[in-house]
Amino acid sequence: MSLLQPSFQQFTSGFTPAVSISLPPPPSFYVSVSRRSFAYCCSSQSETAVVNGRFDGRINERDEIRLGLPSKGRMAADTLDLLKDCQLSVKQVNPRQYVAQIPQLPNIEVWFQRPKDIVRKLLSGDLDLGIMGLDTVSEYGQGDDDLIIVHDALEYGDCHLSLAIPKYGIFENINSLKELAQMPQWTADRPLRVATGFTYLGPKFMNENGLKHVVFSTADGALEAAPAMGIADAILDLVSSGTTLRENNLKEIEGGVVLESQAVLVASRKALIQRKGALDTTHEILERFEAHLRAVGQFTVTANMRGRSAEEVAERVLSQPSLSGLQGPTVSPVFCKRDGKVAADYYAIVICVPKKALYKSVQQLRAIGGSGVLISPLTYIFDEETPRWRELLSKLGL
Numbered sequence: 001m002s003l004l005q006p007s008f009q010q011f012t013s014g015f016t017p018a019v020s021i022s023l024p025p026p027p028s029f030y031v032s033v034s035r036r037s038f039a040y041c042c043s044s045q046s047e048t049a050v051v052n053g054r055f056d057g058r059i060n061e062r063d064e065i066r067l068g069l070p071s072k073g074r075m076a077a078d079t080l081d082l083l084k085d086c087q088l089s090v091k092q093v094n095p096r097q098y099v100a101q102i103p104q105l106p107n108i109e110v111w112f113q114r115p116k117d118i119v120r121k122l123l124s125g126d127l128d129l130g131i132m133g134l135d136t137v138s139e140y141g142q143g144d145d146d147l148i149i150v151h152d153a154l155e156y157g158d159c160h161l162s163l164a165i166p167k168y169g170i171f172e173n174i175n176s177l178k179e180l181a182q183m184p185q186w187t188a189d190r191p192l193r194v195a196t197g198f199t200y201l202g203p204k205f206m207n208e209n210g211l212k213h214v215v216f217s218t219a220d221g222a223l224e225a226a227p228a229m230g231i232a233d234a235i236l237d238l239v240s241s242g243t244t245l246r247e248n249n250l251k252e253i254e255g256g257v258v259l260e261s262q263a264v265l266v267a268s269r270k271a272l273i274q275r276k277g278a279l280d281t282t283h284e285i286l287e288r289f290e291a292h293l294r295a296v297g298q299f300t301v302t303a304n305m306r307g308r309s310a311e312e313v314a315e316r317v318l319s320q321p322s323l324s325g326l327q328g329p330t331v332s333p334v335f336c337k338r339d340g341k342v343a344a345d346y347y348a349i350v351i352c353v354p355k356k357a358l359y360k361s362v363q364q365l366r367a368i369g370g371s372g373v374l375i376s377p378l379t380y381i382f383d384e385e386t387p388r389w390r391e392l393l394s395k396l397g398l
Contacts, residue, residue, distance in 0.1 A: 060125050064109040065271075065278050068118035068130035071098065075115065075263065078156040079131050082263075086288040105284070107277050116140045119266070122147060128271035128278050129285070133157050135238060135261040139198050146269045148395055150282060151289055151388055154263040155296070158240070161198060163205075163256035165234045166227050167249045177209060177255035180234075186213040195219045195232035198258075202236045205258045224248040265289065272396060279396075286389055291380035297355045298378040301362065303370035304334055304346045313347045320364040325351035326381070352378065 069090070070076040080090055083102070090110055092100040100110040113121065115132035119140040122130050134152070141147045165171045165180065174180050186192045191213035196202045199218050206214045217232060224244055226232040238261070239245060239252065265285070271278050307313035310331045317329045329351045333344035349370065353361045362373055 063107070063276075065107050065129065065275060065281050066109050066111055066127045067102075068111050068113050068121060068127040068132075070115050070118070070132060071112035072114075075133065075157050076112070079263065082154060082156065082289070082292075086285075086292045088285070088288060105281060107281060119147070122266060122268045125268065125270070127268070128275060129265065129267050129282060131263060131265055133159070133261045134264050135159070135161050135198070135201075135259055137264060137266050138259060138261075139200050141266075142200050148267050148269050148272070148392065149264050150267050150286055150392055151265040153293075154265065154289065155293055157261070157263040159238045159262075160260045161201060161236065161258040162239045162252050163194070163234055163236050163258070164224075164239070164245050164250040164252050167251050171233075174253065175251075176253050177211075180253060180256075181209070181211045186211075188213055191215040192234065193217065193232045194234045194236050195223050195226040196236035197223070198236055201258055205236075209255070224250060269396065272392075282392070283389060286392070287382065287386060288380075290386040290388065291382045294381040294383075295378040298381065299353050299355060299358055300350065300376050300378055301353050301358070301365070302348060302350050302374040303365045304348055304372045305365075305368070305370050306345060307347050307369075310347055313349065316368045317349055317351070317365075320361075320368060322353065322357045322361040322364050323349075323351055325353070352381075 069079050083090055088102050088104055090100050090102055098112045100112070102108045102110060111121075111127065113127075115136040116139075118127060118130040118132050119137050121127040123141070123144055123146060129150075131154070134149075137147060137149070163177065163180075165174060170183070170185065171180075174183065180192070183192075192211065193215050194202060194206075195217045197219060199216055202216050203214070216236075217226075219226065223232075223235040223237045225248065226235055227250065228248065235250070236258065242252065245251065267278075267282055272282060273279075305313050305316070307316070310333065314329060314331045317323045317331070323329060329349050332348050332350075334346040334348050335342050335344050336346075337343075338345075349365070351361070358375065362375075365373055
């Protein structure tokens with residue numbers, strides 16, 4: 001049976017948890033987890049019943065579609081930058097207010113919340129859409145079927161959730177999760193102590209990887225100090241560059257990565273199906289995100305080239321490996337007036353080129369007779385339909 005015990009005096013302020021949660025481990029697998037559970041209340045006009053932060057299946061009766069955004073930190077700034085780049089700037093009358101608008105989406109109401117509260121309020125029905133890290137939705141969503149990841153790679157907030165151990169002492173020659181699990185020190189009486197804020201993903205990962213004697217201490221903040229203080233043997237925390245780990249004499253180990261994470265767009269399944277306009281608004285947001293992210297780092301290259309026909313010019317362009325573009329070059333005649341007659345001695349070539357291949361592409365264009373080369377960054381690339389939209393409809397059974 002799992003042990004439930006608060007640690008670091010985290011819950012000694014008089015707060016009584018509504019529910020304590022522990023994973024059912026295999027025999028002799030010890031887990032110490034302390035979790036807070038919140039019950040959210042809805043307005044008296046709502047018919048929604050919420051118990052311990054869970055939604056009973058009916059949506060709140062309101063006209064607006066609510067989008068939850070991170071309220072502080074780098075994730076908040078990067079989210080606002082992404083929306084601005086997609087022509088969806090968020091307008092706040094007062095920076096101290098937690099509610100805002102997106103003028104281009106008049107039926108959207110923006111709410112600034114802590115990322116974990118965005119997940120909880122998606123589950124309670126108080127939000128319909130939200131942006132947060134995959135680590136957050138995985139930890140606080142706990143695999144709930146009502147949460148649908150609409151876009152899984154918004155390309156910021158990159159990090160990974162990883163197990164880290166000291167470089168010294170009994171761990172000096174331990175370099176993999178398998179070696180850690182096989183250490184004879186861990187017994188029912190003396191389990192491996194792990195400090196973490198991820199009290200759902202942590203025990204789940206250890207369980208799946210066969211570590212039998214583990215106890216988790218819940219903690220927030222500077223976990224890197226826990227092993228040196230003797231509070232824990234290892235930590236499970238988010239890692240970006242790994243600099244903080246190294247500076248505190250900690251190391252990651254092979255097989256110890258629990259989750260690769262970045263910012264994601266998440267929706268409530270029930271809201272998408274039941275709330276008027278939610279699916280159409282999600283479609284527009286998704287298309288804007290996809291079009292912008294696909295265009296990042298792409299450039300339009302235009303050049304003029306002499307040729308007998310468009311086909312002959314296209315043949316020359318396609319002979320160069322860096323000039324194929326997204327689906328092939330666009331070749332069109334350039335008309336000029338000569339001796340009183342309209343003629344097409346030149347053809348204009350337009351291709352899309354990634355930044356890393358830009359200079360090489362210009363060189364290849366010149367080599368086959370291109371001149372007057374113009375370069376401009378792309379803002380959007382719209383497909384006929386985004387693959388993620390088709391995937392979303394499939395998840396909804398539509």
